[in-house]
Amino acid sequence: MKTLFDPTHIGTLPLKNRLWRSATWMNMADDKGHLTDRLEATYLALARGGVGTIITGYAFVLEEEQPNPGMLGIYEDSFIPEYQAFTKKIHAEGANIIMQIVYGGSFTNFQPENRLIWGPSAVPHPLTQVVPTEMTKENIHTVITALARAAGRVKASGFDGVQLHGAHTYLFSQFLSPYFNRREDEYGGSIENRCKIVCDTVEAIRKEVGPDYGVFIKMHCSDEWEEKGLNEEESLYVAKELEKRGISGIEFSGGNLDITAHPNTGPGRSGILKAEKQSYFAEKTAKIARHLTVPVISVGGHRSPEKLTHILNTTQIGYFSMARPLLSEPDLINQWQQGNLKNPRCVACGKCQDIHGNGCILDRKPA
Numbered sequence: 001m002k003t004l005f006d007p008t009h010i011g012t013l014p015l016k017n018r019l020w021r022s023a024t025w026m027n028m029a030d031d032k033g034h035l036t037d038r039l040e041a042t043y044l045a046l047a048r049g050g051v052g053t054i055i056t057g058y059a060f061v062l063e064e065e066q067p068n069p070g071m072l073g074i075y076e077d078s079f080i081p082e083y084q085a086f087t088k089k090i091h092a093e094g095a096n097i098i099m100q101i102v103y104g105g106s107f108t109n110f111q112p113e114n115r116l117i118w119g120p121s122a123v124p125h126p127l128t129q130v131v132p133t134e135m136t137k138e139n140i141h142t143v144i145t146a147l148a149r150a151a152g153r154v155k156a157s158g159f160d161g162v163q164l165h166g167a168h169t170y171l172f173s174q175f176l177s178p179y180f181n182r183r184e185d186e187y188g189g190s191i192e193n194r195c196k197i198v199c200d201t202v203e204a205i206r207k208e209v210g211p212d213y214g215v216f217i218k219m220h221c222s223d224e225w226e227e228k229g230l231n232e233e234e235s236l237y238v239a240k241e242l243e244k245r246g247i248s249g250i251e252f253s254g255g256n257l258d259i260t261a262h263p264n265t266g267p268g269r270s271g272i273l274k275a276e277k278q279s280y281f282a283e284k285t286a287k288i289a290r291h292l293t294v295p296v297i298s299v300g301g302h303r304s305p306e307k308l309t310h311i312l313n314t315t316q317i318g319y320f321s322m323a324r325p326l327l328s329e330p331d332l333i334n335q336w337q338q339g340n341l342k343n344p345r346c347v348a349c350g351k352c353q354d355i356h357g358n359g360c361i362l363d364r365k366p367a
């Protein structure tokens with residue numbers, strides 16, 4: 001029987017357990033995207049808390065393209081020395097650390113009026129109402145190159161891998177979705193075309209980092225948006241194409257961010273205290289994972305170690321990542337490992353975001 005605490009490998013990367021911290025923007029980096037003492041302390045607490053592999057919050061790869069404040073940056077080589085010192089400290093605590101990189105696009109409320117925002121097509125984002133400028137092929141090339149260069153910096157910084165953000169209606173997720181992507185060129189229309197930018201980026205990253213480095217993606221098992229969104233068959237197609245291009249592992253999230261029309265169907269849902277409401281993308285992810293050979297990480301509402309152990313032993317899902325529970329209790333994994341198989345303190349209230357730095361509302365000091 002497999003357990004959550006089995007040591008495994010992905011390629012040459014050893015993992016001390018099957019539990020990951022899913023990428024979580026902390027809103028604690030400085031104005032230019034540099035680490036702060038508080039942000040570093042947050043990551044060190046996670047590393048000490050037992051999680052095997054930490055994925056950083058999404059990092060921006062072009063200086064002028066920052067979808068949220070307080071994000072980490074990786075847009076120039078000057079970041080490398082500070083991240084080298086940082087990754088050494090995390091490794092000394094026994095955890096792996098992977099950096100998530102992103103081109104954001106129209107899922108932003110951060111000074112959209114002052115910035116040029118690109119998208120596959122000029123379709124308003126249903127949540128932010130920001131209308132992006134339709135990208136030319138040259139713009140697409142610029143983004144691919146920026147992501148590949150950033151991946152090279154991630155490797156030079158001592159991270160154990162890089163993860164492309166292909167979920168949650170950021171740029172790549174928009175290219176994959178028929179709602180956002182109305183293009184009629186080779187980047188739009190069929191799923192073969194809609195995934196071209198993602199496939200080209202993975203190829204460019206592989207060239208930059210070589211064959212053995214960890215290159216991961218977070219993408220949707222389904223947008224859960226009828227014909228407007230990426231569906232499970234299409235998601236499987238994309239995953240297979242990425243396998244051919246040497247992706248090291250795929251983290252499947254999902255959900256619909258048109259939250260006015262479809263409330264509580266997004267990636268981070270509330271009302272999941274009962275076990276049957278938890279792990280809400282695991283069934284769809286398991287259907288896709290059956291057809292894949294690369295390791296699959298599942299994210300979204302994981303809360304019960306018993307339920308995760310069951311999923312682990314009855315599907316091809318090999319790893320589980322969590323965001324909100326580890327914001328609330330960075331040492332949750334140590335507690336589970338010590339036999340305290342309690343439910344997390346996190347009740348998925350959805351109040352993690354704070355202009356002074358994200359974290360659990362239960363720990364917030366009164367203003």
Ligand SMILES: Cc1cc2nc3c(=O)[nH]c(=O)nc-3n(C[C@H](O)[C@H](O)[C@H](O)COP(=O)(O)O)c2cc1C
Nearest residue numbers: 022023024025057058267268300301322323324352
């Ligand atoms: C405060 C906050 C910040 C997040 N930042 C990111 C991010 O930078 N990149 C990402 O892929 N997902 C991000 N997410 C989504 C989580 O990684 C995860 O997919 C979602 O919260 C569901 O998992 P959970 O039920 O374990 O929280 C964020 C979620 C929260 C609550």
